[in-house]
Amino acid sequence: MNAQMNSVEIKNLDLHFGAVKVLQDLNLTIGQGEFLVLLGSSGCGKSTLLNCIAGLLDVTAGQIHIGGKNVTWAEPSDRGIGMVFQSYALYPQMTVEGNLSFGLKNAKVPKDEIAKRVARAAEVLQIEPLLKRKPAALSGGQRQRVAIGRALVRDVDVFLFDEPLSNLDAKLRADLRVEIKQLHQTLGNTMIYVTHDQIEAMTLADRIAIMKGGRVMQLDSPSEIYNRPRNLYVAEFIGSPTMNMVDGALAATQFSSPLGEISVEGYAFDGGAPDATPAVLGIRPEHIASGAAAAQMPIRLDSTVELVEPLGSDTLARVNANGAPFWVRLDGQATLRPGDALPIGFDPARIHLFDKASEERL
Amino acid sequence: MDAVSAHLDGPQGPKPRKRFSRNNIIIYGILGMVALYYLLPLYVMVVTSLKGMPEIRMGNIFAPPVEITFEPWVKAWSEACTGLNCDGLSRGFWNSVQITIPSVIVSIAIASVNGYALANWRFKGADVFFAILIFGAFIPYQVMLYPLVIMLRELGLYGSLWGLVIVHSIFGMPILTLLFRNYFTSLPEELFKAARVDGAGFWQIYFQIMLPMSLPIFVVAMILQVTGIWNDFLFGVIYTKPDLYPMTVQLNNIVNSVQGVKEYNVNMAATLLTGLVPLVIYFVSGKLFVRGIAAGAVKG
Numbered sequence: 001m002n003a004q005m006n007s008v009e010i011k012n013l014d015l016h017f018g019a020v021k022v023l024q025d026l027n028l029t030i031g032q033g034e035f036l037v038l039l040g041s042s043g044c045g046k047s048t049l050l051n052c053i054a055g056l057l058d059v060t061a062g063q064i065h066i067g068g069k070n071v072t073w074a075e076p077s078d079r080g081i082g083m084v085f086q087s088y089a090l091y092p093q094m095t096v097e098g099n100l101s102f103g104l105k106n107a108k109v110p111k112d113e114i115a116k117r118v119a120r121a122a123e124v125l126q127i128e129p130l131l132k133r134k135p136a137a138l139s140g141g142q143r144q145r146v147a148i149g150r151a152l153v154r155d156v157d158v159f160l161f162d163e164p165l166s167n168l169d170a171k172l173r174a175d176l177r178v179e180i181k182q183l184h185q186t187l188g189n190t191m192i193y194v195t196h197d198q199i200e201a202m203t204l205a206d207r208i209a210i211m212k213g214g215r216v217m218q219l220d221s222p223s224e225i226y227n228r229p230r231n232l233y234v235a236e237f238i239g240s241p242t243m244n245m246v247d248g249a250l251a252a253t254q255f256s257s258p259l260g261e262i263s264v265e266g267y268a269f270d271g272g273a274p275d276a277t278p279a280v281l282g283i284r285p286e287h288i289a290s291g292a293a294a295a296q297m298p299i300r301l302d303s304t305v306e307l308v309e310p311l312g313s314d315t316l317a318r319v320n321a322n323g324a325p326f327w328v329r330l331d332g333q334a335t336l337r338p339g340d341a342l343p344i345g346f347d348p349a350r351i352h353l354f355d356k357a358s359e360e361r362l
Numbered sequence: 363m364d365a366v367s368a369h370l371d372g373p374q375g376p377k378p379r380k381r382f383s384r385n386n387i388i389i390y391g392i393l394g395m396v397a398l399y400y401l402l403p404l405y406v407m408v409v410t411s412l413k414g415m416p417e418i419r420m421g422n423i424f425a426p427p428v429e430i431t432f433e434p435w436v437k438a439w440s441e442a443c444t445g446l447n448c449d450g451l452s453r454g455f456w457n458s459v460q461i462t463i464p465s466v467i468v469s470i471a472i473a474s475v476n477g478y479a480l481a482n483w484r485f486k487g488a489d490v491f492f493a494i495l496i497f498g499a500f501i502p503y504q505v506m507l508y509p510l511v512i513m514l515r516e517l518g519l520y521g522s523l524w525g526l527v528i529v530h531s532i533f534g535m536p537i538l539t540l541l542f543r544n545y546f547t548s549l550p551e552e553l554f555k556a557a558r559v560d561g562a563g564f565w566q567i568y569f570q571i572m573l574p575m576s577l578p579i580f581v582v583a584m585i586l587q588v589t590g591i592w593n594d595f596l597f598g599v600i601y602t603k604p605d606l607y608p609m610t611v612q613l614n615n616i617v618n619s620v621q622g623v624k625e626y627n628v629n630m631a632a633t634l635l636t637g638l639v640p641l642v643i644y645f646v647s648g649k650l651f652v653r654g655i656a657a658g659a660v661k662g
C-alpha cells in the first residue's frame with residue numbers, strides 16, 4: 001500500500017444553507033487505505049461533510065479531491081465512491097441481487113461481469129442464500145450487509161458509511177462492527193465512517209476527526225484523542241462516563257481549587273507551565289485510584305460515596321471530595337454503599353489541564 | 363372453575379364489556395340515522411327507476427315497485443331525446459369516456475413527474491414554482507373561463523374533445539402536483555441518494571425506484587381525477603359542442619327538458635347511469651387504496 005498517496009483531500013471546504021454555515025473552511029487529508037471516523041454530536045456537520053464527499057450536496061466553496069482527481073463538480077457515480085446509509089436505503093421492489101447489480105447495470109457493465117462481482121460480494125458478506133429475497137424479508141443486520149455489498153460490487157476506492165449501525169440493536173451492532181473492521185483489513189480500501197458512537201469510533205478508526213459546529217476540533221489517532229485531548233470539548237466528548245472536571249487557577253505547577261492546593265509536578269505541559277491562569281483540571285474516572293491504592297498516589301483526597309452504579313464488570317461511584325463531585329471507576333466486585341468514606345488519589349501524569357478562557361490544552 | 367384460576371380471587375382475565383352500554387347505543391344510533399339519511403334518496407331513485415309511469419302517478423314514492431320494469435333504463439340509455447338527438451345517454455357516456463381517459467393519464471403523468479422533480483431535485487426556484495402552482499389551486503375557475511376559450515380558439519381546439527382534455531389536465535395540475543410532491547417527500551431521502559450514488563439519472567430514478575413504490579398515491583390520484591372529470595359539468599358545457607357533450611351535460615338536458623311529460627322513472631335511471639362510473643371506481647379501487655396505505659409500502 002502506498003502510504004504517501006492521499007485518497008481523499010478536502011481543501012477549504014465551505015457549505016452554507018442560507019445564512020447557516022454548516023461547514024467552515026474545512027481541511028482534511030485522508031491517506032490511501034485509511035479508516036477515518038467523523039465523530040460528533042448531532043448537528044455538527046459530519047453527515048453533511050460525508051454528503052459533500054459523495055457529491056450529494058453542492059459545496060459553497062472549496063475543493064474535494066478523490067484519488068488525486070478534483071471531483072468537486074463530478075456526479076456521485078463518477079467519484080469512485082460507494083456509500084452505505086443508516087436506513088440501509090435498499091430498493092424495496094428489487095431482490096437482493098437486483099439491489100447489488102443496479103449500479104453496475106447503470107454503468108453498463110457486461111452481464112457476466114455483473115454476475116461475477118455480485119457473486120464475489122455475496123461471498124465476502126455471506127449473503128449468498130439471500131440473493132433472491134426482497135429487502136422486506138431480511139433482518140436489520142442482513143439488510144445492512146446487503147447495503148455494504150452494494151458499495152462493494154462497485155469496486156470503488158473509497159467507502160462512505162453514514163451511521164451504518166445506528167438502526168441495529170446493541171448485539172448486532174457489536175457483531176457488524178467487527179465485520180466492518182475485518183472487511184477493511186481484507187479490502188484495504190479507504191473508508192470514511194460517520195458516527196456519534198464513540199465506541200465505534202475508538203474501535204474502528206485509524207484516525208478520528210472530532211467535529212463541532214462545522215469544524216474539526218481534533219484529528220488524531222484514537223489513543224492520542226483519548227490520552228491527549230486537544231481541548232475541553234474533545235476531553236468531555238470522549239470517555240464514558242465523562243472526564244471529571246475541576247475549575248481552579250494554575251500558577252506554575254500549583255493548582256488551587258476547592259479541592260485545596262494540588263501540585264501538578266509530573267504533568268507534561270504542551271508548551272511549558274504558564275505563569276498564572278484560570279484553568280480546568282480533568283481526570284478520567286478510570287484513572288482515579290481508590291481505597292488502599294490511593295495511598296500510593298501523589299495526589300490524595302478524602303471523599304464520601306454518594307451514588308453507586310454497578311455495571312457487572314465495573315462499578316461506577318459518584319463521590320464527593322470537598323464539595324466537588326467525582327465519578328470513579330471501581331472494580332466490579334467492590335461493595336460500596338452511599339455514605340461510605342473512600343480515599344481517592346491520582347497521578348499528575350494522568351491528568352489533563354486546559355486553559356479556562358481558550359479551552360485549549362495547557 | 364379450572365385448575366389455573368382456582369386459586370385466584372377477584373377480577374381476572376379480560377374485563378367484561380357490556381354490549382348495550384349507553385355509549386354504544388348513542389354511537390350506533392347516530393351512525394344508523396346518518397346512514398339512513400344518505401341512503402333514502404338512493405333508495406327512492408332505484409325504486410322509482412324500476413316503476414312504470416302509471417304507478418309513479420299514484421304518488422307512493424317510498425313503496426317498492428309492484429311491477430318491476432327495466433323499460434326506463436333502456437329508454438334513458440338509448441332512446442331519450444336531447445335536442446335533435448334521440449339516442450339517449452349512450453352518446454354522452456362514450457364522450458365522457460373519451461374525455462376522461464386521456465385527461466386522467468395526461469394529468470397524472472405530468473403531475474407525478476412534477477412532484478418528483480419538486481421533491482427530489484431541488485432545482486433553483488423550485489419553491490417559487492411550487493408556490494405559484496399552489497396559488498393556482500385557489501383561483502376561482504370563473505376567472506379563467508373566457509381567457510381559455512380564446513386560447514383554445516387560437517389553437518384551433520375550441521369545441522373539440524382534445525381541447526377539453528387539455529383544460530382538464532391543466533386544472534388538475536396544482537392539486538395533483540401537491541399530492542405527488544408530498545408523497546415523494548415522504549419517501550426516505552436516502553433511497554434517492556443511494557440511487558444517485560449508483561449512477562441512476564433523473565428518469566431512471568423515476569421509473570425504476572420511485573414509480574414501483576408509488577402505487578397507492580397513483581390510485582388516489584386516479585380516483586380524484588376520474589371522479590372529478592367524470593362529474594364535471596362546467597368545462598364540458600363551455601368547451602365542447604352538443605355532439606361532444608359529456609354525460610353530465612346530456613343528463614341535465616334530458617332531465618331539464620321542458621316539453622312533454624316529466625318521465626321521472628327515465629330521469630332517475632339516467633341519473634343512476636351517470637353516477638355509476640365514479641361509484642364503480644370507488645368500489646373497485648377503494649379497497650386497493652386502503653390496502654396500499656395500510657401496508658406501508660414505503661418500508662423496505
